[in-house]
Amino acid sequence: MAKQTKTAKNTKENIIDAYMDYVLEHEHEPKSVYKFAKDLKIKESDFYSHFGSFKGLKQHIWNTFYNNTIEVISKADGYENYSSREKMLIFFYTMFEVLTANRSYVLFTLDEENDMMKNMNQLKELRKHIKSFAKELIQIDNDDKQISILKRNESVFSEGAWIQFLFLLKFWMDDNSAEFEKTDIAIEKSVNTIFDVFDNTPLEQVIDFGKFLYKERVR
Numbered sequence: 701m702a703k704q705t706k707t708a709k710n711t712k713e714n715i716i717d718a719y720m721d722y723v724l725e726h727e728h729e730p731k732s733v734y735k736f737a738k739d740l741k742i743k744e745s746d747f748y749s750h751f752g753s754f755k756g757l758k759q760h761i762w763n764t765f766y767n768n769t770i771e772v773i774s775k776a777d778g779y780e781n782y783s784s785r786e787k788m789l790i791f792f793y794t795m796f797e798v799l800t801a802n803r804s805y806v807l808f809t810l811d812e813e814n815d816m817m818k819n820m821n822q823l824k825e826l827r828k829h830i831k832s833f834a835k836e837l838i839q840i841d842n843d844d845k846q847i848s849i850l851k852r853n854e855s856v857f858s859e860g861a862w863i864q865f866l867f868l869l870k871f872w873m874d875d876n877s878a879e880f881e882k883t884d885i886a887i888e889k890s891v892n893t894i895f896d897v898f899d900n901t902p903l904e905q906v907i908d909f910g911k912f913l914y915k916e917r918v919r
């Protein structure tokens with residue numbers, strides 16, 4: 701049997717692209733894997749060789765957004781020498797650039813469920829990735845601290861990073877500013893705030909961030 705090329709319709713990437721195109725064009729998920737595979741002109745078994753269900757496929761799409769983000773930031777000049785704060789900033793900036801490039805799909809898939817628990821289900825693998833990323837940053841910082849009382853709680857910080865992402869995701873979904881510049885401001889303020897809180901520095905950043913959120917809410 702001839703070896704299939706990477707451009708074959710049954711590759712993971714092409715199945716993902718086809719699924720995203722389908723839901724945006726039809727404004728609903730395919731009725732079945734069988735029908736979806738038939739429309740794509742692949743075998744149903746080809747789909748199952750990559751994903752167990754549409755639910756698994758949707759989770760993988762979010763993983764792909766994360767992996768694309770990590771790939772981009774890891775290639776940034778001097779990234780390894782960035783502080784944890786700078787790495788978190790560039791992570792969120794890049795992550796939302798990736799999401800913006802796929803905004804129609806993201807808005808559709810999150811609005812389609814209109815159920816926080818179902819949305820959390822498709823985001824649960826992404827949650828693990830973001831928490832792991834944040835935990836690694838804090839582990840590096842903690843290794844540099846000689847006094848244990850100055851070390852950050854890795855579990856609390858990683859969970860905080862996830863909650864921060866959810867807040868930014870909702871903010872970005874509602875952001876009507878040109879080039880989503882308000883989301884960029886929210887990223888900067890929220891990242892600086894969370895690091896300042898964990899560093900026990902003065903709370904001017906917290907107050908500034910609170911004023912920003914209040915101003916956006918009342919508009």
